[in-house]
Amino acid sequence: MKRCAILSMDSLADFEAYDHLLEEPLAELGWQMQMVSWRDDQVDWDDFHAVIVRSPWDYQDDADKFIAVLEKIEQSTAHLENSLVVMKWNIDKRYLKELEAKHVNIVPTLWREHFDGSEIPAFFEHFGVEQIVIKPRISANADNTFWLKKASYQDSLVALTEAFASRNFMIQPFMASVIEEGEFSLFYFDGNYSHAILKTPKKDDFRVQEEHGGRLAAIEPEPELMRQANLSLAAISDMPLYARVDFVRSGDSFALMEAELIEPSLYFNMDNNSATRFAQAFVAKMQRLSI
Known part of the structure; x- marks a missing residue:
């Protein structure tokens, strides 16, 4: 059985995380997963066939060290997903400026x-x-x-x-529709649409994360939202294994808030088949790369 490291943080006790839902579908496809903290300096990345960055939700506190860890993984025999190139590009939100230049509709910035x-x-x-x-x-x-x-x-x-x-x-x-309606998240695995949710903040707040009291609902995206999401994904030069694109309603269309390509929650809990789709996309990509 091949080994896959799921890159996380020292403790997820204060967060809602769903990466454990990948264990069974990955195992069924011949991959054993192991949760590993990105801060663990004792890890030998050569022990793994692949490393998937999933929930290192404290990396912003020491971004330079985080990038150094990704570079160390890249230099090992393990395959890194998403790619180092994609994550270096995505870590600074100026990537939105580049997407805007490719005619992606972003929130004015x-x-x-x-x-x-x-x-x-x-x-x-x-x-x-x-x-x-x-x-x-x-x-x-x-x-x-x-x-x-x-x-x-x-x-x-x-x-x-x-x-x-x-x-x-x-x-x-400030986009008032975040409070009035919520923020839409669409999930793509290896370029293919998987599922979508609507996140709404609690009263008198604008933060939609569960940790801040946000509420989640599974949705079927309307055609214009899907169109904008597909345009955004197509504007990313190196197709990522996983992507979450977050939108807010803006007039008759939708504006991109974020394209999350490093450590987005993929909300496997909101779609019963999403973890399986992710595992299948990952294994298919590894097979294409002969890993």
């Missing part, structure tokens, strides 16, 4: 290298809105994401200054 609190009024003015969101270009789990209102943003200046003292960041108009 400003990009900044250094934080200056005096610029905040201009951000509201630029988008012509009363509410904006500021977040790091390298982030996960909505960490250091700020929902600011024009009338009260000054209350957050100290926290903003601290959060972005040494981080590049991005600014977007």
Whole structure:
């Protein structure tokens, strides 16, 4: 039986994770999976045929070290998924700017290298809105994401200054449809659509993650949402084994919030056959690569 490492973190006790649902379908296809923390320096990656990055949800705290671990895996005999090239490209949210240049409809975004609190009024003015969101270009789990209102943003200046003292960041108009309707996530395995969900935040919040009280519902995506998701995936130059594309309704269409290609939750719990589809896609790719 071939061995596959599922790259995770030291403890998932504070998170909702569903990677364990891969164990049975992988085993049925001749692969034994083992959960491994990306912070474990004692791991010999040569012991595995493949490494799948799944839930290292603290990598943003030490992104350089995380990339170094991925590079070490890449240099071993193990095959890395998603590819190092894809993950290096995806780790900084400026990838959205590249997708926009390929005619992908993204949420309007400003990009900044250094934080200056005096610029905040201009951000509201630029988008012509009363509410904006500021977040790091390298982030996960909505960490250091700020929902600011024009009338009260000054209350957050100290926290903003601290959060972005040494981080590049991005600014977007707050998309009210996140609260009114939710955020749509569509999942693709080796380029093929698998399933979709709608994530809605709890009352008086905008974060849709389960850890922040978000609610999940399985959905069938409407044609325009599927069209935008397919366009977004097609704009990614190196087809990933797994991809989650997150959208919010914008007028008569949908705008891409994120293309998650490093460690997205794939919500295997929301579709009974999704873990099997993932395992089949993974094994088929390994067979194509003669691994």
